[in-house]
Amino acid sequence: MCLAIPGRIIECRGDEALVDFHGNRLEISKIMTPDAAPGDWVLVHAGFSICTIDKHDALETWSYLQQASASETDEPVSDLAGRSVTKLGGTP
Amino acid sequence: MNPVKAPLDTVDRIMLAHGGGGELTGQLIQQHLLSQLNNERLAPLTDGAVLPWRAGELVFTTDSYVVTPLEFPGGDIGRIAVAGTVNDLSVMGATPVALSLGLIIEEGLPVDVLDRIVASIAATAREANVEIVTGDTKVIERRNGDGLFVNTAGVGCLPPMVHLGLEQVEPSDVVLVNGCIADHGLTIMSVRHGIEFESDLRSDAAPLNGLIEQLLTGGVRVKFIRDATRGGLAGVLADISEHRQLSIEINEGRIPVSPTARHAAEMLGLDPLTVANEGKIVCVVAQDHATSALEAMRRHPLGREAAVIGRVTDTQPPLVELNTRAGGRRIVQRPYGEELPRIC
Amino acid sequence: MTPGSRELRDQLTRLCNKISRQVQIMEVCGTHTTSAYRNGLHAMLPENLRLVSGPGCPVCVTPQRHIDAAIELAAENDVMIATYGDMMRVPGQLGSLEKLRARGARVHVVSSARGALQIARDEPAASVAFLGIGFETTAPATAATVLEAERDGIENFSVLMCHKLVVPAMLALLEAGDVPLDGFLCPGHVSVITGAEAYRPIVKQHAKPCVVAGFEPQQILLGLVHLLQCVQSGRARLENVYRAVVGDTGNRAALDLMQRVFVPADTAWRAIGVIPQSGLELAPGYHRFDAVRRFSLTLGEDEDHPACLCGQVIQGKAEPAECPLFDHGCTPLSPIGPCMVSSEGTCAAWYKYNRSAKALRDLPQSQEVSG
Secondary structure, three states: OOOEEEEEEEEEEEEEEEEEEEEEEEEEEEOOOOOOOOOOOEEEEEOEEEEEEHHHHHHHHHHHOOOOOOOOOOOOOOHHOOOOOOOOOOEE | HHHHHOOOHHEEEHHHHHOOOOOOHHHHHHHHHHHHHHHOOOOOOOOOOOOOOOOOEEEEEEEEOOOOOOEEEOEEEHHHHHHHHHHHHHHOOOOEEEEEEEEEEEEEOOOHHHHHHHHHHHHHHHHHHOOEEEEEEEEEEEOOOOOOEEEEEEEEEEEEOOOOHHOOOOOOOEEOOOOOOOOHHHHHHOOOOOOOOOEOOOOOOOOOOOHHHHHHHOOOOOEEEEOOOOOOHHHHHHHHHHHHEEEEEEEEEHOOOHHHHHHHHHHHOOOHHHHHOOOOEEEEOOHHHHHHHHHHHHHHHHHHEEEEEEEEEEEOOOOEEEOOOOOOOOOOOOOOOOOOOOOO | OOHHHHHHHHHHHHHHHHOOEEEEEEEEHHHHHHHHHHOHHHHHHOOEHHHEEEEEEEEHHHHHHHHHHHHOOOHHHHOOOEEHHHHHHOOOOOOOOHHHOOOOOEEEEEEOOHHHHHHHOOOOOEEEEEEEOOOOOOOHHHHHHHHHHHOOOOEEEEEOOOOOOOHHHHHHHHHHHHOOOOOEEEHHHHHHHHHHHHHHHHHHHOOOEEEOOOHHHHHHHHHHHHHHHHHHHOOOEEEEEEOOOOOOOOOOOHHHHHHHHHEEEEEOOOOOOOEEEEEEEEEEHHHHEEEHOOOOOOOOOOOOOOOOOHHHHHOOOOOOOHOOOOOOOOOOOOOOHHHHHOOHHHHHHHHOOOOOOHHHOOOOOOOOOOO
């Protein structure tokens, strides 16, 4: 019951912080993570950061953070069109 | 000076009188509509536009547009009103010929907003190489003072050799989309009062007749095309599956979603498959033509990120099934209606 | 699938083969329910592993009387209701907030409690009541917003308190003893606030393994692997696979906010009944922000549809398909019980992703998925 997502703090102003989620930016309150600073990764829920996250932990836990482009695979169409095997390759 | 005769320039908001059919209506049409939309057929302001007709069957469609806010990153109500109707004609295989434009303006709408939207209508029509040949304008009583409702109807010409239709879809056909999904609906969410957030997202609203023409004239055996507007990709796949009583198997990893859209969807708790688009089509093509379909689309600016996302099968009962990135499987269904952002 | 998911699935299969009997794991978080369904995990699980949904969907467990109170506030007192989107379609006895808005009441969807407070700032002449739903993840946000309202003197803001606590519900479920459970997949983000040690009483008093996991599919699978390892070894352990964000003792600042503004209370859970000390109310110093007190509301009694099995479903005692109303009158378009409304309600998830569960099982298996 807790949709919370990882993002990076871009700037802080007192208790307020601007967090970036790959091109989406949310103004949040960081009163629950008082030591969080610009550049830190935080977990955001309902307009508040609820904890800081080590960058590598973040990338490992949320695989979509590593998605750099729109399609995850560029394999030949014939792979799909001919058989029921589905290749779900993606960058790890 | 009689206020009714005051130059429109001194009025900064639309008034009920602008819809009265008198002097002010005339000024509205001349100065704010014709000035942008002018063409030979529209200029005389006849009761109806006379269009020459050469050959082929006539395709006729209509749509109304009520989006709020009226303007959003990447587009506005005017752009989607033109693109939407052009696209409805194009997915039928028809070449768009002409559009009508009906405006219902709320008293109090700032004139400069109207001007921007009409400019956008004109620009989108030029982009689609289609003309607005007839129209109508009404003004209704003020509610919030920011309302504009648009209806466009369109006629197009269906070339004799084009045969598209759901009844042609059969097992082993391949399903494609022309690019990244969910951008439009997520952009609207990002500017919606109460949940708004800054975003790089932009609506994908665009007329697709150029792209579709390239696809249809490239020798590709296209069976069926539909634009994935309200209801998103999931809605179109459900339509196909239900109508044909066939299954569709799609692969999550192949569905193009931009990283920004993906993050926005995660933020709001929405499934990109159910989010509206205004510049995306789902195409079903014969299996052997999948590669050429993909290549034809990718040659066009609006199809650079086209992808094959799945295929039609004869598995019963008919379901739309998604192979997830995680390696699991689940059923895809139409969204309920208004997809609301979640906190939980 | 990603290599990690495949390995984890194989591990699960091996463990389940060794255990050989039916294993029942409860996940106590609607977000786990939704993620499992959205990622199609149920189709990957071994036959003898059953993942059951618990009462961790705040939408499902918010009693009718609170929805009716919100409707009454809007209709009788002309109060603006601000709510998270999740609650819009949940049916009370008087209808839903969505229907209320269609009838002309001012109901706003917000994505944060502060958003609700902002509405109050923007409309000083109006009264704004915020529906405070959610568990320990969300409660601190409400607490912080009440403090902000107090600090800034925003008097036209109030909260309809519906926050609940996870561990008391888990304990109550175990004490009732009706459902055979082999362990719990514990909610990752609640645990960010409470710390993993919050589940120690469950391990100690009931000898049930508890594993804290996040919501990404690999997290869920990893959590299940750890749970099954406990089941296989017969040892009830408390484990945490979500160490990126969950520690042992939780977020002190968030817990302080809750302790300052709220007090635990005996609270009614929809279709279950009152669970002692399982909910939160405003502390005496903040009573003036309590919507029930401010508007002298009388909370009614719930009257759930007699055939509705939501209560059984959220306690893991019944599957959606066993409810006589499931798909027979109760559908996502016309929900009767809350489990069908919430996108993470078990019934909605079943309906959306799994309605033809038999159909899915009978589908020809995709061949080996490489990747």
